[in-house]
Amino acid sequence: MLPKFVSVIARAKDEALSWLSSLENPKIIAGGTDLMVKMRAGKHYSHVIDVAGVPELLGVTEKDGKLFIGPATTHARLSSEGSIVRNARSLALACGLVGSPQIRNMGTIGGNLANASPAADSIPPLLVHDAVVTLESRDASRKVPLEEAIVAPYVTSIDGKELIGSIEISPLRGYREGYRRVAKRATWAISRLGVAFAIREENGMFLDAKLAIGSCTPMPFRPRKVEDLLKGAPKNEATISDAIRMTLEEIKLISGIRPSYAYKLPVLKGILEEVLRG
């Protein structure tokens, strides 16, 4: 049963921000695919502010060589949005794999980010694209790299009076980019493992490699040391096996040994082999 709450529909970002600052115990809702489940399970908010139709929070715009994604843009739209498909292929792929068609039609990228699940599909690709989120409140605005915005599983540094104004990502051109994920069934499943990657290579050398791994550690993460190792390294089996060994070591350093790793680490090894070999 859903607890009782008051719902308001914002028509503009300012309106949402002003309600957010004035209403008691407020919560932003866009698609509601996470929030409604939590509220049904007992989480209570007095006021729910619907931003799904706020024009400033919708769609993708390009400016100064960056892409600005409105947080209320649905997964379905992002999976087929031309500028995303061209400039952030891993994100388009990941958004196309979230949940089910119904969830992709309702759920939004801002919501996915604010929910901060370790298994969120959109987060590894956003990390690969060095996403920066703009957090706005009625009186202030600040920019935070996504890596810093998520502080623990399901916990972000977003203040209760703030909303995500936009998500800024860097386009990657000339990269071999993708998203691989593993789940218990073909669709409508939470990822057991997700790997976003963008790799540039030339004449048998890795010029640049960006990797982000989800559903493995408390927060999706980029193995920076591995990326450093790969940068400028010859593309051969020795480099690849070093990179994989370092990745697995880094994971163990972050999380220790977990029972699920008996499955996840061999799978990750296999996926990274495929990804790095290309």
Added chain:
Amino acid sequence: MFIGQDITRVDALDKVLGTAAFAHDLKKNNMLFACVVRSSRPHAVIKRIDVSAARALEGVVTILSHEDIPGENLFGAIKKDQPFLAAGRVRYKGEAILVVVATTEEAARRAADLVSIEYEDLGNISDPFISIQSPVLIHDGGNLLSHRKVVKGDVAKGFESSDVIVENAYSTTWIDHAYMETEAGLAYLDDRGRVVVASSTQNIHYKMKEISRLLAIPPEEVRVVQATTGGGFGGKLDVTVEGYLALAVWHTKRPVFMRYTREESLLAQTKRHPLYIVYKTGARKDGSLTAVEVNIVGDTGPYNSYGETVCLRAAVHATGPYEVPNVLVNSRMFYTNNPVSGAMRGFGVPQLALAHESQLDEIAGLIGMDPLDIRMKNALKRGSLTATSQALNHSAGLLETLKAVEPFWRERRKEGPGSGFGLGCMYYGIGNTGISNPSSCYLTLTPEGRVEMHSGVCDIGQGSDTVLLQILCDALGMEEMGIDLVRGDTDTSYDAGSTSASRQTYISGMAVCNAAQKLKKYLKEHGHYDGKPLKEIYRDAGDKGVPIFEGHFDPPTTAPDPETSQGAPYATYAFATHMTQVDVDEVTGVCKVIKVHAAHDVGRAINVSSVRGQIYGGVAMGIGLALMEEFIPGKSGSFDNYYLPTSMDMPEVEAMIVEDREPTGPFGAKGVGEPALIPQAAAIVNAIKDATGVRMRQLPCDIERLKLALEKDKENKG
């Protein structure tokens, strides 16, 4: 001719338009809502129940406990051992303790949350192997519910004369029925003060009797109506909401509605029995089977439900559809404090199919024989003796189903690494095992000149209403379907038995034929076949009226010998062969089912689309059983973490219908409901072996188990 045609389902239009009243849709003015308070402990004595806060909540009308039950507080289809409401002790997590009745559903659920119960935990018997030796007894009679044996020939001699012997252990787990409609119903008192219960159910007459015992009133004072039912698969054979509704209406005298949430259905309702199977097979170099020895240990949870049924049916089907001269099966079912396991599509036979089909492939591998050839060599056919030494004198089309898939099998080509093919065969006895399980119906004429069929058969979505009408039309030689169907109501129908054991087409179909013969004779005598319209026959019957014409059928069976189970437990058997193609991603452990050829000997397909529908659904369920479905007590709370296959997991299915007509069946028909599922998981597991070299003996073979097995295999080879 209606039989063999694709007649549109009689229920199709209502369902497509959304006008069909499912149990969840039922309502009455002034109705109350009921909700069950359930145990949070697997095994405990209830020390104290405090309902004061719940009772004080606005809208709460009454809170009922076992002390409010006027009759007997025990139910069970096979043995009355399960309380409607726990009396001082709970034996599984989710067991019903109280019924809260309130003016709104919200108030009922909120009040249920406010009930506080103090427990004193008893030892939790979480596994049948603990149960075997535990000093803690779940019931006074001990923890062994049932032990059935099949003894044929001499297995020791059989193994002596074998060239190869293969012995392995297999295991399966709890599976939820996951019907689209959770358990629900509405109860009220009629004008005469009788208790009426309308619910989502597979058996109305059985439930009428249980309610009569619960309330200590004669069965005539109870009426049970089947609402349009959104799936059953065995899970709605046991009493679900009906007992609580009847009790609530008895005390409040007002209409009462209740429905389970999905979480409640998952927690509290029956599951497929986990079986632990040790299987030893002997064969000669030419592939002929010499002996089979099987030990089965099952987990029925704390109550019988259909535990005894599964224990026996698994035993008599343990060899699979093959001629085996020497057989020894020991099948034992134990009580535990796990969820109640009950009837679920196949009654233990899908679990055994995993074992016998894997074993056969291993034998074939050892002697270098093709998996199809070894099946053809050993296949039961007309004249064969089964494991219970029953001579198959009638329909036995296993070879024809093997021949139907043969061209596809012989021409199979692997599509790359990870690609593989597997076969699975099965046979399945139609109807209950070695006991009387009759069906009855009656026919009459209406003033409008239509035939009226009164049927107690519960159509749970599989299409029995349409099939029975088709049978009746052909039995009467009707050119148009001029029949009114009066159905699913204990007031207006005879007991047709449960919709289970794939029995309704065969058994109730024969009851319809039997009644039709009598009506046809009457119509002939009254000139209908010389052109006299039914309306005139009705009119001319005058005050005397048109009689009713009763039909009965009880399949001829013999009771299994108590020591050896030898005998003829079923009147007829269905047969099938599935061929499954998979694609295994060895990096991730993901197994995708690509294509299934499913050949079924159904005797006669009364409604071709319905038969195909059953086969498609069976394949889907088989994929779940093989690859992902696993109810973990205490962990599987909702569909969030209980994984069922989706349409995206479905392969292309080629349904092939084989018709080896059964002379004792209606127009040659047998049954297909459970058979459609039975061989699929086995075929998948055999295909995985073909694809990867790894033999999976524990279900579900989900991505993690498969990947770990692949890794282990690599290590062993490495």
